[in-house]
Amino acid sequence: MSQIAVEEDIIDVEDCVRRGEEPRTGAQYRIKVGNDRLEYETYVVADPVPTGAQVLTAAGHTHVVGHILIAVLRDGGLEEIRPDETVEIFRRGVERFIAFRSDRSFRFILNDRRLEWGADSILGRVLKLLAGLDPAKSGVWLERRDEPDMLVEDDQLISLAGKEVERFRAAPVFILCIEGDSHRWLKSTITMEEIAALGGWDPSQGVIEVDKDQNERQLKPGEVITLKPGFSYGKKLCWKRG
Template identity: 45%
Template sequence: MNASDKHPTPCARHRFKVAVAKADFDFHALGVDVSKPTGRQLLEAGGFVPPEQHLIFQVLDDGTLEERRLDEPVELREEKEERFIVFRSDRSFRVEIGERRFEWGAAELRGSVAKRMVDADPDCTGVWLVRPGEPDLFIADTGVVKLSGTGVEKLRIGPVFPLCIEGKEFKWLEPTIVAEQIAELGGWDPSLGVQEVDLVTNEARTLKPKEVVHLKSTKAFAKKIGWRRG
């Protein structure tokens, strides 16, 4: 295992609190005694060596990322934990999520990470790649957006609608769905019928053919209402 693959070790005796993460936003505590460490010192303290093969970005108060040079001092505050994202890379990219522009240290950005960057609800929001002149492309949580080195890719965040069909979770991109679409998602022939079930009381009713169901973009809705064949 390379040193850059190891997580920094928390240490309560240090004066300043720092949290570092890779592109997965899985932060780990790192204690620092110097009030103005350089980017190089932070990388070395976190085990990201050699520093020349890494980029380090500070997470600002508004959530955006700002790259710190290896020789650039970073002012730390005793009362606040500063967060940093580290990439094993030699170049940075830019991406716009909603109305906010971010620097990024990798050529790809996962859908789930894009939502975390703007504090979007992980269950009830989705990510779309904006494509001028054609429909926007939905990016699943495990999907990736390729970032070009010249332009700025634009992503938008919008609601998705969690569904519970026979105990399995699905995400639907529209605020309505018809009975036949529920059956297709669940994997059975629509001729078998669809029942809407109150998951709290277990009361059920059979949907009519082509009946439109209005959905809500909340996790609570998916926990209360479900569907099954019948």
């Protein structure tokens, strides 16, 4: 058995799982329990195979009935844990849980994966985090039939209580700097005309590309620029009319 660093006889499950080390018996175990905004706090349980009720109690939810506990799996999946159900936090690599004050769970689909949730609505920012993406560099869309998919803002709540299971997709987006203003762009390429349209001027006025060293280059009509995900373009490369 590998040696595990112990602080006051408490083993940090997240650190232990990351190192691939076996738990030492007779200790206490540090886990994280969050809320529906994925804001986590650290708690301690005395059992490496706790029940759902033990996790909820450790997190200060003394009235276990009326709460839903979701385990955050290592592969990004979400799994409801009943109060009398045990979870082997080391074998399954589970160090994070989400607790909800609720009497029922809801399901939704995110990037073709079916997930369980303990509230009847979910924030756009939380959907991005569940997809493993940086909220500042990604977008999430509610898929809709017979109409365009809806872009979900970070602070926007989407109901999960409808008759049908809601489907979402999340992906990186591109942040473009055009005359000092940031614009989100959903494709990996953009044309000169599209840059002008985002900037709010007629393409006949032209578009000038400005690199990080302030070198300028006139774009040609119909020219296609390949973008990189995230804010890198917003900080290193800008466009202006000209």
